[in-house]
Amino acid sequence: MRSIALFLPNWIGDVVMATPAIRAVRAHFRDARLLAVCKPYVADTLAGAPWFDETILFEKKGPPAQRFAAVAGRLRDAGADAAVLFPNSFRAALLARVGGCDTVVGFARYFRDTLLSRRLYPARDRLGRPKPTPVIDDYNRLVEQLGVPDPGYRMELFTTPADELAADGVWARFGLPRYREVVGLNPGGAFGAAKHWPTAAFADLARALVDRRGAGVVVLCGPTEREIAREIAATAGRPGVVALADVPLSLGLTKAVVRRLSLLVTTDSGPRHFAGAFDVPVVSLFGPTHIAWTETHFAKAVHLQKPVPCGPCQQRVCPLGHHRCMTELSAVEVFSAAERLLQTFKDESHQERRHAG
Template identity: 45%
Template sequence: MKIAVFLPNWLGDLVMATPMLRAVRRHFGPETRIVGIMRPYLAEVLSGTDWLDEQWYFNPHAEQRRLRHLAVVQRLRREEFDLALLLPNSLRTAVVAWLGGVKERIGYARYGRGPLLTRKLDSPRAHGRMIDYPMVDYYLKLGAAAGCAPESPRLELATIEADERSADAVWENLGLRTDGRVVIFNSSGAYGAAKLWPMEHFGELARRVVDELDHDVLVMCGPKERDLARDIVRLSDRPRVFSMADQPMGIGTAKACIRRGRLAVSTDSGPRHVAAAFGKPVITMYGPMLPIWSQNPTVHAVDLLLDLECVGCQNRVCPLGHHRCMQDISVDQVYAEVARLVGECRAACAA
């Protein structure tokens, strides 16, 4: 049997799909060939896991023709897949699977793609309206529709030797502590500016973590966030605050670095889920998105959210112009949670 899994386009969503991938592999067994179809920039996310036999890369906007619709459709036709699981809700993925001749196509009937699916799932609803729903459970329902047994919602990632070697070099280059006393900061927000916590807040928080908790701080960043990471280091005015701005930028390296941290302080973006997948406590500042999308009982999570009418607006930029949902989450509030978690970690290590 051959299964094609169209994977989510965002880092965090892909991490939240790992329980479903685990369920699919467990149900169909090692004799089934499972191919993940994904964005090229996510190539390293699942390295070290064994759920996929192969990864194909698909980007409809790419300059290289081999990554576009026609190339993927032709490849699907040549391989003659039996089943496609469509995790993105887009019409595009359903069209590609249908044109690719996949015999059975399972997905949520959204955006007019219902006629292209052989097995349709309805989005979670209450009183006739769609409701916010944990993404891990949303994806697991697709696995259940394919016959998979109930699976733990535990997020899971792994690293490979090359990732760890790269992280070794980062630790050596920056002079980070090797005894676990490193707090990971993630200030990114690829979704949009509305998800960002002020860099001045991050800088002050970093200073307090170094001065009061005797931990190093490592600020993660992507290629477009180098200046933001450098600004946080500058604003902290502490030599034990470091950034990844001038270090290797691969997702594999980021995974290995996050895995070495004691805990993570993050905006609601991809690295937050990476930390959770490695079992790290995660403090997340929420604003335009509600925590329910990331809700997972297996994650040691502290979700900080203000009681404002506009919270959960889902806008990429604050339409009201004040950005209070993030601006007003205080450094004191976040620091109190960091100090509590560091204390718990110290107590557990001493036990």
């Protein structure tokens, strides 16, 4: 194929789970022109990656150059003759067709069957309901329709020199080089409040990591989570617990910080997969979501989830108001899981990862 357009997922974590498939397409079609069609923040997630020849930003309410007609024109100009649709939206399939792609691969969902030339179907249980299966497997299945060998499960991300320079500034500002271990805490999640673990529990965990392991603790955050990060660090009440709330934030900085960590403790959100992509041990805290949807088979991961009668409900906000699936998960349990991972991988040196650009 001369030119292949990959319509990338819209969630940061899903983008990371798509990286084995993206890498496999690049390796299999060495002479093809590979195009990324994605939202702007998705492009930031993959900054530094060597796979794409061109990135086409697509944003429904973005500038005119990023809207449907303009993007369709760019696909036609690029001669894209095949498209792989990682998102399941009708709009993505229509855009691929209007953009001149003869081969369009995707899952037959949301009434877009007739727009697809190669259709896949999601797994269902005996009652015909969607069955939780790993998204990473679905992404691999999509690209295999183009004749790509099994991509496997090794996720991969990259940082830029600017990202690393920003992380250097964080390490210097907070005196992190003096710690043998630096653990990251990620309390956020764009999905909704149902995924959040209480800030008091994060603070208890941070104190335990400082007091019992002598670790430095960095609380990560996005632009809308600054107050949560500040509250965790303030409640922890330890000089070794710091928050990124008052530094210039970017996805690139988050990637570079995660890459340097000894361990990440996180809600089920995008940075969880940053850890896997950088081979950093990770404890993931699950509440309302099925673990199976985002299982990546990363060997250095521990998933914690409390069984409750009402879950996993897949709701953004707890419909019953008690949020038990998260509040019943104790800081003691999370610290125990974190300590096991830190002990298991204590002989691994992180120096190369911390300082490689």
